[in-house]
Amino acid sequence: MTQPRISRRTVLKGLGGITIGLPLLEEMMLTHGWGAPVAEVPTRAFNVFFGLGIPAPLQEEGYDGVLEPLKPLKEKLLIMRHVDQVRCDEKGINAHYDGASGAFTATPPNGEAKSGGASIDQLIRRTVYQDGLPKGMVSTLVAGTFFRRSRVSRYVHSYNPDGSVAATMQERPRDLFDRVFGTIGSSADGDLRKERLKRSVLDTVVDQYKFYAGQRSPLGKNSRAKIATHLERIREFEQRAYEMKDKHPLAPKAPKPSELAHGGQADPGGEGIDMRLGDLVEEWRLMADLYALAVQIDRVRFGALTFLAAGERLRITGDYEYGGRKVFTFNDEKQLGKSGSAGCSHEWWHQFRENKKNEQLRAHIHMKMREVAYFLSLLDQPEMKEANGRTVLENSLITVSTESGDGRHSDPKRELSGIFHAITGANNRFKTGKILNVKAEGIDVYNSMLGSFGVKDRLGPNDREHQQVDKIRA
């Protein structure tokens, strides 16, 4: 590929108060160790997950319904309806979890922290880059904005063939930034993961001190001041230990710490948390910007990005607008008339009825599609054009999927059937500009996709006769 240009708009859009100076980034492109520029179009595969799904009947409305935000990209997408993941059902296990595990792997979960097998992106990576990715590249980047986390498959969507996660989840913009721009530690690569986990521990320690120093603290003024001093020292320590060590001289300024709940605070036992739409979108778009930037500067070619976990529980408030019109005013708790978990937007999926308006459900899905489209469109900007004249979006395999085709939990078969899928053309390997009723199992769809990349390994059981789904091929 040619040397990519970095769009000021790409970098700055959605970053809020974050300062990432354009000149620095341009200089960075010329430095070594950041993924060498290549003349040809590289192979890339990313999985984009959004939580809670789209009931199959709503998919039938095409771009006139909840899929409207994808319409501007329709010529570069293949919408696949009637894709079944029923084989991923595990009796007694949460249906959200089953469906989410099936997304991109087509296999049921294997325990609480593993999938049943590899995800699409990882099999392609192993086939295409058998000798490894170019030096200095992040081999797999897994990131997301999500909150519910009781099981890994709810939010991680890139897996090794043994079912283990392909990379550590980066759930804060700062974490993603560090992962891409490599500011942490001088330790050997094997210790980097540990360093990141230690930093994550420190984040939870900070959260605890913040509580005791804050307004909800059970402590009096003097004690709070003392704890606040301790907190300042921790932040100083954090900065010295993790931010000032081996920082690349040309690295841009790091994003400010996330204001949203992360770690255990983000998921208080499935009870859900309050969330303002503006805050959610701001953080997600910052993640999306950083991820797109990482792709653009060829720091990453494989991985997954998650917008809200499977079975996510948020009590969202705020006005939702699209295309200059106000679509809906979110206020889940008030509109549901219940507090706690029963007041979360998740309930709208439970309440889906084909013969009803499903107004709130539609608005939530529409919003999710707007945000998925936001990320996809970042990869489709003019500056994302590569040597073959196509954009990164067109040249990559980007698989968009979710966990369920019905949210009522009344019929596992129906729930795991008709699961929304959309893919990009992958450098003219797959059809685009269409909405297809593929009427196939996810495992066959995925294996057909893999076949187009020359991947010999197959997802799922070896003794199963694979059904080619040729209709998706270009």
Place this chain on the structure above:
Amino acid sequence: MALYDFQQVKDAIIPDVSGVSPKLDLVIKDGKHVSVERGFLRITGSTQISSEQNVAGFADVLRQTNELTLEAWVKPANLKQEGPARIVTISKNPSERNATLGQQGDQYDVRLRTTRTTTNGIPSLSSPKKIVQTQLQHVVYSRNRFGLARLFVDGRVVGEEKIVGDLRNWDNGYHLALANEVGGDRVWQGEIHLVAIYNRSLTPDDARQHFRAGPNAATKLLAEKKTNPNAELFETRIAGILAKHCLECHDPATKKGGLDLSQKSTAFAASDSGKTLIPGKLSESDLWVYVESDEMPKKRTALSAQEKEALKTWIAGGATWTFETIDPALYQHQSDGVRTFVRRLTVDEFTETVRVIFDVDISQEAKEILPPDLRADGFTNTGYNLTVDLGHVDAFAQLAEIIVNRLDVKKFAQRFEKSEKLTDDNMRKLVENMGRWVLRGPLDADEINIFRGISTTVASAGGNFEEAVGFILQSMIQSPRFIYIMERERGLGESRIVTGYELANRLSYIIWGGPPDKPLLDAAERFELQDEEKLHKHVTRMLADPRARTHSKDFISQWLNLNRLNHLSPDPKLFPNWSPQIAKDMQQETLRYFEDVVWEQQRPLADLLNAQVTYLSPELAKHYGLSPQGNSIARYELEAVSSRGGLLTQGSVLTIGGDEASMVTRGLFVLHDLLRGTVKDPPPCVDTTPVPTKPGLTNRDVAEMRLKNNACGGCHARFEPLAFGLERFDGLGTYRVKDQYGNTLREDGQILIPGSAEKIAYENSTELMNLLAKSERVQESLTWKVTQFCLGRPLVAADARQVQQIHEESQSHGGTWYTLIMAIVTSDLVKTSPTVSLSSEEKR
């Protein structure tokens, strides 16, 4: 508004002990199935226990606040009673009520009449099924003015609904009844340990605190609230103002103008100029007249407007003087500044905590990595001085990793949860159980979320169970709840009973310098520590544990600053035979002496001043001029050695005076640390360079010159004579009768006990030691010092009354370490805690 603790049930009357008027006593009208036990009722069948008066009194108050809380400690007899079976009801009959707390099988159910519910209080708020248990449970129903009603069981929210409307339609004519409906027919069987009704709502935090405080807490708090505001003003403000502005000239020793303002008897007596204080009569009280016009204090800063206002209010309000003597030592710190101050664990406490909780010894690493704790107010465990710097944060992170690396993580986790699954349920259970042990008390839901979150992060990075638990433990070790002794400080500004877990931690860090063991945590869980008898048993058990002896030595070490000896380097020209080993032996002498007197002989603490025994190495014996016994540290009887016997004759204390055996430094030690006296710092213009001795001029001569000097004598007279009896000990504690110039040294003198006008003469150091050992002031001071060490903070005026009670209690049982610690930990200084109200913080 109404409180029943069942402690004083007499003639079938259950008194309302809330102290709120009008009282609403209950009458046991049919006692056939009721037995009155100590502190609770046992109901075994149909009964009638109800108020004679109707509830008009508190119904009016409830209408104003539009809030209500019903609180009960109950032990249901079975899980079958229904109706709901009435536990507490304010009603007329089975279908007309203001409010009812009942049991419906294995659920609790509360009905409340509002303008939007029925006269039967429907719809009710019910707990989920399987909440009721046949054990003592804390049940709270609380509804706020906005209609949010919550049901708490054992401190946790089990039900929440909007019960809209207000309480305007409450019926004044209904009665309060227990264990059955008014008029019968809805019998409840079981035990009722406490019932309370409030005209305000409780927050989840309040409910949790009430639960943790146990069933006896409410009555104890009430018993405390019998104070006279004028008396409180005297104790918290006026005594301090007098100490700060007046006693420099008007104490028993100086008594300028014939006025001694330190004592009640003299303050109210006539002075040279007339009546100083006439309760209620401002213009006739000289004290006010002089202070208001700024004529007093002379040549000193005038009282501030706030101080004058407080003085005015106090005199006008009756000038209540609650204790005989004002002790200036009490007023060196503001009460608010030190009584509620979170305390970090000292290095030793951190090490001991790790040892007990994880069975991992990090003493060496902790000493190397953690910055040392510094002394403040005479101790290194003083909370406000246990600060945290970058070095601490770095060290805690390193130590957390070291500890976890040395731990068999899986085996450790197995103690709390057998399963090794990373599932949500399993990890939450593990975090909850493990956290209770590691963080020395139960975790709340937010904390469980935080630690559980670490395991999800580890899992999403491909980590396994062992790694997840390891990182959770690292986070717990760096948590404020591990590093600090965390207690609730916010409240209504009043004293509160500490929770069982808080008390367990206080006990263990006071007695052992480490965390509670399992029996203590279990006792906290079962509310046993609120029971005097059981508390006593636990303290006795703890004091018999070797850790109590070890930790007590930390007291003597901190009090006498024995670590100072590690750096003692006397001038080799003056002391050519000195060896650093002698300093170590001096430390050991004092520590072994303390153990002998306090633990082996179990003598009164004041005997530390004159016990005729010590422990010396052969080198130290020679240094003291005694014949060595054996090759190692040995016990020496000192009856026949007139110059030695008691702490003040040991090198560890005598070296305080430096090479020159300064009488100023030694005298100040006795004044501050044994007599609890105060003296102001020398004025800035004074040359404090020590005057050297020479032929014909001893230390005593130099001191007496200072005492005769008008500029110095006023203050130096308070402390230098206290060291006269030690003149024959040189800077390193060697006894001699002539100094290096051949001057003859004396050992006679006089002491002036702070607060007293009369000096007491002594002939030699032995008499001085005996005087000190017998001095009530010294005995009190030892109580103060040990109490300060136990609480980890300086004592202030607000503590004075309780410390005096501790002292009297301890002395009445022999004044030993055992009796003193027992008195301290069973006192309200340990069992209760002041709180800070949000409004008072905002005012400041």
